[in-house]
Amino acid sequence: MNELKGYKDIPIGGIITEAGNSVTYKTGDWRSQKPIWKEEGCVHCLICWVFCPDDSIKVEDGKVIGIDYDHCKGCGICARECPRKERALQMVKES
Amino acid sequence: MASEQKRVAMTGNEAVANGMRQINPDVVAAYPITPQTDIVQFYSSFAADGLVHTEMVTVESEHSAMSATIGASAAGARAMTATSSQGLALMWEMLHIASGYRLPIVMPVVNRALSSPINIHCDHSDTMGALTTGWIHIYSESAQEAYDNLIQAIRIAEHPDVLLPVMVCQDGFITSHGIEIVFLLPDEVVKEFVGEYKPHTSVLDVENPIAVGPLQLQDYYTETKAQEAEAMARAKKVILEVAEEYEKISGRKYGLFEEYKMDDAERVIVVLNSTAGTTKAVVDELRAKGEKVGLLKPRVLRPFPADELVEALSSAKAVAVMDRAETFSTRGGQLFTEIRAAFYESHKRPLMRNYIFGLGGRDTTTREIHRVFKDLDADLERGQVDKLVTHLDVRE
Ligand code: SF4
Ligand code: SF4
Numbered sequence: 001m002n003e004l005k006g007y008k009d010i011p012i013g014g015i016i017t018e019a020g021n022s023v024t025y026k027t028g029d030w031r032s033q034k035p036i037w038k039e040e041g042c043v044h045c046l047i048c049w050v051f052c053p054d055d056s057i058k059v060e061d062g063k064v065i066g067i068d069y070d071h072c073k074g075c076g077i078c079a080r081e082c083p084r085k086e087r088a089l090q091m092v093k094e095s
Numbered sequence: 096m097a098s099e100q101k102r103v104a105m106t107g108n109e110a111v112a113n114g115m116r117q118i119n120p121d122v123v124a125a126y127p128i129t130p131q132t133d134i135v136q137f138y139s140s141f142a143a144d145g146l147v148h149t150e151m152v153t154v155e156s157e158h159s160a161m162s163a164t165i166g167a168s169a170a171g172a173r174a175m176t177a178t179s180s181q182g183l184a185l186m187w188e189m190l191h192i193a194s195g196y197r198l199p200i201v202m203p204v205v206n207r208a209l210s211s212p213i214n215i216h217c218d219h220s221d222t223m224g225a226l227t228t229g230w231i232h233i234y235s236e237s238a239q240e241a242y243d244n245l246i247q248a249i250r251i252a253e254h255p256d257v258l259l260p261v262m263v264c265q266d267g268f269i270t271s272h273g274i275e276i277v278f279l280l281p282d283e284v285v286k287e288f289v290g291e292y293k294p295h296t297s298v299l300d301v302e303n304p305i306a307v308g309p310l311q312l313q314d315y316y317t318e319t320k321a322q323e324a325e326a327m328a329r330a331k332k333v334i335l336e337v338a339e340e341y342e343k344i345s346g347r348k349y350g351l352f353e354e355y356k357m358d359d360a361e362r363v364i365v366v367l368n369s370t371a372g373t374t375k376a377v378v379d380e381l382r383a384k385g386e387k388v389g390l391l392k393p394r395v396l397r398p399f400p401a402d403e404l405v406e407a408l409s410s411a412k413a414v415a416v417m418d419r420a421e422t423f424s425t426r427g428g429q430l431f432t433e434i435r436a437a438f439y440e441s442h443k444r445p446l447m448r449n450y451i452f453g454l455g456g457r458d459t460t461t462r463e464i465h466r467v468f469k470d471l472d473a474d475l476e477r478g479q480v481d482k483l484v485t486h487l488d489v490r491e
């Protein structure tokens with residue numbers, strides 16, 4: 001969660017003054033399950049990246065590099081769609 | 096120096112439409128409803144005749160009228176609409192959105208009873224229900240006041256310390272359709288008084304992109320509402336400052352309420368809008384006989400000037416607060432409840448009772464006002480009120 005501001009410091013009327021600032025709004029704490037990605041089993045087909053509804057599969061140079069746990073909501077779509085789920089992507093209970 | 100004013104005979108609606116013409120807003124979106132229809136009808140002819148630069152948006156309902164006004168205002172336009180009764184009721188959810196977005200929309204409201212039973216005449220059930228919508232509420236006794244209040248409302252709404260919508264109310268048919276003498280300011284004086292509108296933000300400003308109306312949950316909703324409440328509190332000072340400036344151009348004085356022969360008044364009636372005029376006539380009559388009676392006519396109900404009202408009423412001995420709308424609380428009307436609550440901390444509490452009157456346009460004449468003053472007299476003799484809430488002039 002971001003540091004919460006007082007009413008004197010927020011924009012008037014609840015407007016958002018910064019374009020694309022939803023990345024700073026962390027929503028990962030909704031999760032009850034989380035995906036565990038294992039680099040050694042992954043073939044970088046990017047199916048998980050295509051399906052993730054929250055843009056939480058981190059990709060660099062065409063390769064998966066990890067999960068953005070600040071925004072991943074734990075829906076499990078990535079793990080369900082992964083063709084190598086046993087070895088590359090599995091859901092575990094959030095501790 | 097007050098300006099050279101045109102003395103004309105016109106209805107309250109025509110006076111308001113002329114005020115709007117002089118304000119010349121960028122957008123007017125409206126839907127007709129009796130008894131407000133005239134305002135927009137007159138205004139449409141001004142627009143058709145090229146007297147204003149306004150974009151007129153005709154919509155299919157009042158919900159859409161307020162939505163379009165909100166859209167235009169969020170886009171940085173000076174935007175207005177007007178309504179009555181069921182129309183205001185249909186706008187309801189959008190009223191909260193206009194104030195929540197902090198859009199300085201100004202809306203004349205011609206007070207009319209809410210259905211059911213269906214009725215087209217005056218009472219205040221429409222706007223009394225809207226007191227919790229975050230709008231500033233200003234009430235007008237006459238066509239002149241409706242006109243003067245409308246022009247001042249623009250400055251109040253758009254003041255950077257306020258940025259809240261304002262409804263300017265007058266009594267349906269009684270003043271909206273009654274012809275009286277009105278003094279209109281010169282067009283250029285009003286133009287200068289309201290000034291050019293410089294929106295605080297605009298969704299069309301591509302240099303400074305904003306999102307209007309996003310979700311706020313447990314984390315920020317409270318702060319946004321607290322901010323809104325603080326703006327409402329600040330509005331009180333702004334209303335008085337604007338009134339002072341307006342007096343300079345018009346010679347007419349406005350405050351949070353009007354006190355009529357209140358100096359040594361022992362029995363006082365508190366009443367809004369046109370019935371205050373009727374009460375003044377009775378006060379004059381009774382004063383001529385040496386009776387110490389007075390009138391307090393609230394002008395601003397949101398923000399509610401509680402301290403000022405207590406101060407003004409605390410030297411009275413008996414007060415009748417008259418409400419032109421039911422609340423069905425069984426403990427009296429809105430105005431009565433709020434004024435009575437304002438006295439909770441006070442050590443000088445006059446006797447206070449409530450009358451629900453004039454519902455659905457029932458005429459309230461000097462005869463009924465005489466009766467109220469008589470009731471107060473009997474209360475003073477008895478040392479207590481004999482009934483907390485009375486429906487005035489009701490057949491049993
Ligand atoms: S779907 Fe599975 S194998 Fe494909 S990139 Fe994602 S984790 Fe790797
Ligand atoms: S669990 Fe859902 S939100 Fe999280 S990375 Fe997988 S698909 Fe995206």
